[in-house]
Amino acid sequence: MITIIEKLWSDKKNRILMIIGYTFLILPIVFSMFFSVPASDDFIYGSFVSSDNVFINALAYIKHTYTQGSCRWLVFFLQKCINPLNPHVHLGHKYGLSVIIVFTIAISIIIYSVRFIVGVFVEDIKSKSLISFVIMALLLSTYYYSEVYNWYTGATAYAIPFSLMMLTFVYMIKYFRYGHNKKDYIMLFVAGILPITNEFFCVPMGIVYLYFLLNDVEAKNDKNRKIKNLWPLVFYIIMGSTVVFTPGNMARRGRNEITAPMWRLAIQPIINTVIRVKDIITTHPFAVILFVILFYLGVKNKGEKIHNIKLFICLFGIGIIGAILPYSLGVGKTDTYMDVRLYYVLDYLLLLSMSLTILMMGQNFAHRHDIVIDKRTSLRWGIIIGLFSYLMLVPQHEYLKITQVDILKKSGLIRESYALWDGILSEIENSDEADVVITRDRAVEWSPYFLYVGLEPGEVYDQSFDAITPVDEIMINVYYKKNTIILNYEE
Numbered sequence: 297m298i299t300i301i302e303k304l305w306s307d308k309k310n311r312i313l314m315i316i317g318y319t320f321l322i323l324p325i326v327f328s329m330f331f332s333v334p335a336s337d338d339f340i341y342g343s344f345v346s347s348d349n350v351f352i353n354a355l356a357y358i359k360h361t362y363t364q365g366s367c368r369w370l371v372f373f374l375q376k377c378i379n380p381l382n383p384h385v386h387l388g389h390k391y392g393l394s395v396i397i398v399f400t401i402a403i404s405i406i407i408y409s410v411r412f413i414v415g416v417f418v419e420d421i422k423s424k425s426l427i428s429f430v431i432m433a434l435l436l437s438t439y440y441y442s443e444v445y446n447w448y449t450g451a452t453a454y455a456i457p458f459s460l461m462m463l464t465f466v467y468m469i470k471y472f473r474y475g476h477n478k479k480d481y482i483m484l485f486v487a488g489i490l491p492i493t494n495e496f497f498c499v500p501m502g503i504v505y506l507y508f509l510l511n512d513v514e515a516k517n518d519k520n521r522k523i524k525n526l527w528p529l530v531f532y533i534i535m536g537s538t539v540v541f542t543p544g545n546m547a548r549r550g551r552n553e554i555t556a557p558m559w560r561l562a563i564q565p566i567i568n569t570v571i572r573v574k575d576i577i578t579t580h581p582f583a584v585i586l587f588v589i590l591f592y593l594g595v596k597n598k599g600e601k602i603h604n605i606k607l608f609i610c611l612f613g614i615g616i617i618g619a620i621l622p623y624s625l626g627v628g629k630t631d632t633y634m635d636v637r638l639y640y641v642l643d644y645l646l647l648l649s650m651s652l653t654i655l656m657m658g659q660n661f662a663h664r665h666d667i668v669i670d671k672r673t674s675l676r677w678g679i680i681i682g683l684f685s686y687l688m689l690v691p692q693h694e695y696l697k698i699t700q701v702d703i704l705k706k707s708g709l710i711r712e713s714y715a716l717w718d719g720i721l722s723e724i725e726n727s728d729e730a731d732v733v734i735t736r737d738r739a740v741e742w743s744p745y746f747l748y749v750g751l752e753p754g755e756v757y758d759q760s761f762d763a764i765t766p767v768d769e770i771m772i773n774v775y776y777k778k779n780t781i782i783l784n785y786e787e
Contacts, residue, residue: 307421314425322436324703334380345761345763371456380394406458406462409459420597427590439643443637498532499619568642569617572646582695582697593658709743732781734751759771
């Protein structure tokens with residue numbers, strides 16, 4: 297009886313600690329999201345250009361982008377139909393609440409998926425919870441992505457598909473490892489359709505499914521099962537092709553006036569990935585500490601077999617490079633610049649891959665050296681990691697660079713940015729003039745935790761009212777039904 301009570305108390309304490317930990321991780325980000333304003337492409341998706349009917353308007357937009365721009369047709373349709381800007385009323389903090397809702401959905405799915413995937417490597421429930429938390433801490437505290445966290449368009453186009461890709465990985469594991477269940481098979485299609493119709497997730501999904509397909513030993517002598525296993529891959533290829541090989545992608549590439557040879561653009565994702573790994577290791581000591589903790593937890597939970605780490609590194613590498621290859625080929629850049637939302641894709645895939653690789657390295661290390669960690673050894677590890685953490689974070693005040701700490705430090709600037717831009721949008725909306733000129737004393741200092749509307753001072757925003765997508769400027773005047781909008785600063 298005493299043993300049962302101790303176990304229940306231990307489980308309860310573990311849950312409480314996890315709740316506290318996730319609260320510290322997520323709450324500052326939610327604070328930043330609460331002070332968000334509509335920006336850039338939000339005004340495209342909120343504008344009714346082709347029709348006042350939301351569905352017809354969405355279909356017309358998809359038809360146009362199919363020939364003139366990137367066509368993530370499914371997410372575009374959803375963004376047009378389910379959009380906080382559709383009511384055409386001043387949103388204020390309601391916009392922030394809308395991105396918080398999207399973030400909550402995405403991050404909940406990602407946490408569930410990470411826990412499930414970690415469970416493939418680690419059986420102990422407490423260790424699984426702790427490892428999953430450390431991985432989520434890496435994702436949420438290393439970098440900040442305003443184009444995903446603070447932007448409805450970015451959240452629905454990147455965070456939601458990414459989370460569903462992770463969920464699809466879960467169903468791949470369930471289907472191939474745990475009994476070829478019919479429900480799991482169906483979910484390979486249901487969960488997979490949104491991410492596979494986004495060009496940045498086609499390769500990661502395809503390569504992971506191919507790995508499971510080729511390692512399904514039982515299917516080698518079962519023709520029906522082999523054919524059944526092929527259908528999801530065929531589905532992914534067909535759906536991915538409807539996005540990758542559209543006339544709009546070629547047209548968009550042509551407008552970018554790309555001069556670099558294809559081979560040079562093809563190696564740019566490799567360069568970007570290597571440089572990002574270097575940046576994580578050399579400028580983010582908290583991430584390094586978390587990697588050390590993951591290695592220790594791998595040693596402590598060594599599992600039953602040696603992992604083929606080289607195979608996993610190849611698998612992860614193909615997925616990461618393939619994810620950002622469409623961007624490199626599409627924009628034609630031969631430097632390391634990428635949009636923040638693309639770094640979200642790169643970093644999340646990279647940090648997840650590095651986390652699992654380091655965890656497996658710890659397990660392999662424990663196997664090869666027959667290491668068993670008892671309480672005394674665990675205490676020694678704890679002291680060493682604690683001292684290492686102190687030396688990495690405290691003397692040079694590196695802890696101030698942690699995303700959550702920096703958000704709190706810049707909370708006043710976040711509020712000030714919101715007040716400025718929410719006031720500008722409110723003035724545009726309430727103006728009776730067809731040609732609106734907004735004047736403010738000065739601009740607010742830039743912050744990585746706030747995504748600005750996209751109005752540049754002195755620029756004239758005068759998109760045609762029948763423009764479905766903008767040529768070289770945001771469609772803010774179309775959304776607010778103004779002939780022109782100009783923003784000026786006195787300083």
